[in-house]
Amino acid sequence: MGVRWEFDGVLVLALLGLCLCAAPVCEGGITSSYVRNKDLVHDMPLDSDVFRVPPGYNAPQQVHITQGDHVGKRVIVSWVTPDEPGSSTVLYWAENSELKKSAQGIVLTYKYFNYTSGYIHHCTIKDLEFDTKYYYEVGNGNTTRKFWFRTPPSVGPDVPYTFGLIGDLGQTPDSNRTLTHYELNPVKGQTILFVGDLSYADAYPFHDNTRWDTWGRFIERIAAYQPWIWTAGNHEIDFLPESGESKPFKPYTNRYHVPYKASQSTSPLWYSIKRASAHIIVLSSYSAYGKYTPQYKWLEKELPKVNRTETPWLIVLMHSPLYSSYIHHYMEGESMRVMYEAWFVEYKVDVVFAGHVHAYERSERISNIAYNIVNGICTPISDPSAPVYITIGDGGNLEGLVTDMTQPQPSYSAYREASFGHGIFDIKNRTHAFFSWHRNQDGYAVEADSLWLHNRYWKPSLSMTY
Numbered sequence: 001m002g003v004r005w006e007f008d009g010v011l012v013l014a015l016l017g018l019c020l021c022a023a024p025v026c027e028g029g030i031t032s033s034y035v036r037n038k039d040l041v042h043d044m045p046l047d048s049d050v051f052r053v054p055p056g057y058n059a060p061q062q063v064h065i066t067q068g069d070h071v072g073k074r075v076i077v078s079w080v081t082p083d084e085p086g087s088s089t090v091l092y093w094a095e096n097s098e099l100k101k102s103a104q105g106i107v108l109t110y111k112y113f114n115y116t117s118g119y120i121h122h123c124t125i126k127d128l129e130f131d132t133k134y135y136y137e138v139g140n141g142n143t144t145r146k147f148w149f150r151t152p153p154s155v156g157p158d159v160p161y162t163f164g165l166i167g168d169l170g171q172t173p174d175s176n177r178t179l180t181h182y183e184l185n186p187v188k189g190q191t192i193l194f195v196g197d198l199s200y201a202d203a204y205p206f207h208d209n210t211r212w213d214t215w216g217r218f219i220e221r222i223a224a225y226q227p228w229i230w231t232a233g234n235h236e237i238d239f240l241p242e243s244g245e246s247k248p249f250k251p252y253t254n255r256y257h258v259p260y261k262a263s264q265s266t267s268p269l270w271y272s273i274k275r276a277s278a279h280i281i282v283l284s285s286y287s288a289y290g291k292y293t294p295q296y297k298w299l300e301k302e303l304p305k306v307n308r309t310e311t312p313w314l315i316v317l318m319h320s321p322l323y324s325s326y327i328h329h330y331m332e333g334e335s336m337r338v339m340y341e342a343w344f345v346e347y348k349v350d351v352v353f354a355g356h357v358h359a360y361e362r363s364e365r366i367s368n369i370a371y372n373i374v375n376g377i378c379t380p381i382s383d384p385s386a387p388v389y390i391t392i393g394d395g396g397n398l399e400g401l402v403t404d405m406t407q408p409q410p411s412y413s414a415y416r417e418a419s420f421g422h423g424i425f426d427i428k429n430r431t432h433a434f435f436s437w438h439r440n441q442d443g444y445a446v447e448a449d450s451l452w453l454h455n456r457y458w459k460p461s462l463s464m465t466y
């Protein structure tokens with residue numbers, strides 16, 4: 001009898017367990033079973049080779065480029081000279097051309113508590129030809145440094161173009177692995193869409209800005225050769241009034257210039273660019289976005305200007321995700337979702353990339369715009385006009401991964417995993433783009449998650465989901 005009861009008890013427990021285990025699978029998409037080791041990570045030491053100062057007196061360092069106008073015919077080249085202002089001139093020439101041209105930039109410095117920056121140069125190179133490789137030089141004499149970039153093809157609807165996606169990078173060994181995996185990915189990204197949280201210098205006492213300098217040297221190996229499209233995150237706010245630093249985004253806006261005026265924006269924290277077949281809108285999760293604010297009024301005017309016949313792919317970048325099923329930062333993007341989600345659906349945004357949550361997640365195409373506070377309709381529903389929301393805050397910073405997820409997996413969540421990595425958004429033509437997510441623990445060619453996206457304007461009916 002005793003044996004029989006014990007057996008029945010085990011059976012009941014097993015059945016109960018089966019029901020409980022089955023629930024998350026039924027409710028939502030895939031939660032990866034990969035469990036990462038949770039050892040605390042630290043920033044790479046100051047004397048790491050990735051932070052090496054280029055040799056020579058006053059040699060330019062922290063060289064990085066970004067798009068300098070609305071269509072890709074200008075490039076902003078930025079760099080720092082540590083000892084004296086030196087020259088703000090950039091010499092540049094097209095591949096197969098002997099004619100060297102020069103562009104004159106500006107130099108600035110800033111102070112942050114007890115830190116004084118080096119001499120930060122910003123120079124916009126104008127009137128470039130599309131789809132052309134250019135070499136450029138900064139510095140003088142024997143400390144001249146030479147780099148190159150390729151301009152994008154002319155803006156047009158069927159221009160293939162490949163964007164990389166990186167967020168929340170920091171400067172740890174994991175950050176370094178992310179950059180290496182991006183560099184060695186057989187699919188070659190041509191421009192990085194960066195979704196905020198750059199150096200994490202604010203993790204140090206008084207936000208030690210020397211960690212902004214090390215970060216600038218760390219990313220140079222990619223950022224000097226292809227544009228990074230910048231989005232500000234919470235670690236760019238650098239608000240430290242108790243130490244006299246009450247102007248938000250001070251180090252970020254001094255170091256990373258963006259072409260915001262080209263899209264009639266009044267702030268570098270929100271702007272747009274067109275590049276190849278994409279129209280990219282950058283928003284600021286940490287600037288006012290309520291009705292009547294400058295950001296709201298800008299976006300209200302910007303969205304109707306998007307010409308899907310010219311740029312079929314409409315991409316939005318922001319730092320704090322509107323949909324995330326991780327417990328950390330849960331619903332921090334909710335108020336921006338309330339303000340802007342209806343517009344994203346109305347204007348058929350293809351994909352919204354965000355960071356902030358240190359993990360990866362991809363949503364179904366869903367919207368939650370029917371709720372009016374009294375009707376109770378507050379559950380996301382399938383919506384073929386809605387964007388896919390992708391959280392890619394898994395660059396590798398010192399705060400580590402977030403692993404706690406809401407259970408069961410909500411139906412809006414298609415795939416989620418707490419691993420470091422990067423994304424690739426590979427536009428093929430006006431109707432198709434291929435997104436892939438690459439984890440640092442895999443080989444360089446492995447796609448841990450991927451999907452074909454059908455353009456919401458040109459191919460909206462074929463797939464409800466993607």
Ligand SMILES: [Fe+2]
Binds near residue numbers: 234
């Ligand atoms: Fe963040």
